[in-house]
Amino acid sequence: MSIGEVLAQLRPEFPDTTISKLRFLEAEGLVEPRRTPSGYRKYSWDDLDRLRFVLTAQRDQYLPLRVIREQLAARDAESAAGRSRPTLVAVGPSGEVPGRSPVPAQGQPAQSRLSRTELLSRSGLESVTLTEVERLGLVVAVAPGWYDADALVIATAVAGLLRHGLEVRHLRAVRAAADRESGLFAQLVAPLARQSDPAARARAAETARELIGLSQQLHAALVRAGLRGALGR
Template identity: 55%
Template sequence: MNAASLPARGTLSIGEVLAQLRVDFPDVTISKIRFLEDQGLVQPDRTPSGYRKFSGSDVARLKYVLSQQRDHYLPLRVIKDQLEAIDRGHGHGPVLTNAVPRAAHPAIVDNAPTPEHFRSSAAAMRLSREELLNTAGLRPAQLSELEQYGLISQRAGGYYDDDALAIARVVAEMARFGIEGRHLRGFKSAADREVGLFGQVAGPMAKQRSGEGRARAEETVRELAALSVRLHAALVQIGLREIVG
């Protein structure tokens, strides 16, 4: 990649750029693109009303940044230096001497949920208490305990939905190892704290009158949710090494 080989300027919205990038980088989000812009790695034009207009050159730069992060684990500071060298006409930029070697075995976080897994969708199921128990494989006493600790709750119409079933199934699997609902109160408390924290970050965006503000808030909470799961997975993985070696 060099400055002369970058495509001519065009006009792409951030959504169109996202669609192009996801062909090679399925985990990329609008929040990620905005973050790279904030870090000075790409500088799209703006319309008089403030909307971003990306050129082909901008898309090429984003692909370069994402590939350097994914394939060489380079920090953004190093990638920015490379791009500045490219802009000055210095070929492909610095040699990748700061690249971090790939791990011998993929970490658990590599298979963690992406922001797309946290996209909101309307609950479709309406299960009675008996249907939930039978579908998830829970005993009545187990379900009562989960309700007592706030892990599962009925909807206003007195039924259980997809979310309740998902939690019930996981708890039923954990119960095979002797883990009970009372052991899981910490999970609920931790999740509530994370939701509160993410709400502080995304809340001001959601209050903006523009549709873009709400869209950015939704994208932000999805990305934060995915990152929190990755962090949790990494911490658990590290802790388990002390147990099983």
């Protein structure tokens, strides 16, 4: 497959993926497509599976490239020894292992948006609750009546918290804290993101993912520590 065909395969599941990102992952040694005599990249199905492995680890576990590279090396070693079980299983958001779907026709747009009805159905939120969540800025539509994958993650998490007795108004502080943290991280990645070099912009995106992962670890540890008294531990 050409790099464009690989991008078409990945976009439905990873809508933020770009050609620059694929080139960046190649430069980092995570995938090594074959080159034609004229210099064009040619990817195999194994290369595509490897890219899915990397992108899933970044999206679902916020693993830095260093750790993903170690996971891939372990997987490669097991494959070479005749064992097929990977250390990290690249699965989709619902737990499915991504298949090898046909390459979309040239120019066919990847489906990466959800309607309001789909968002409500998949997240478990009621329509009136979604309206309130939107009013507080927790969920933001990318276009009138349309939402992205982050909106689904947020809406699903909010629905779960509400089932435990929280109210939407209790989440104002979470929104404010996230905004402050986003502003802080933006200051760190902006110098790279402003550069015209695609590799620098890809590095900015990778840095942002690592910051998000570290922030999640810190937040979870702080909440666990704060709950020890209530749990009697």
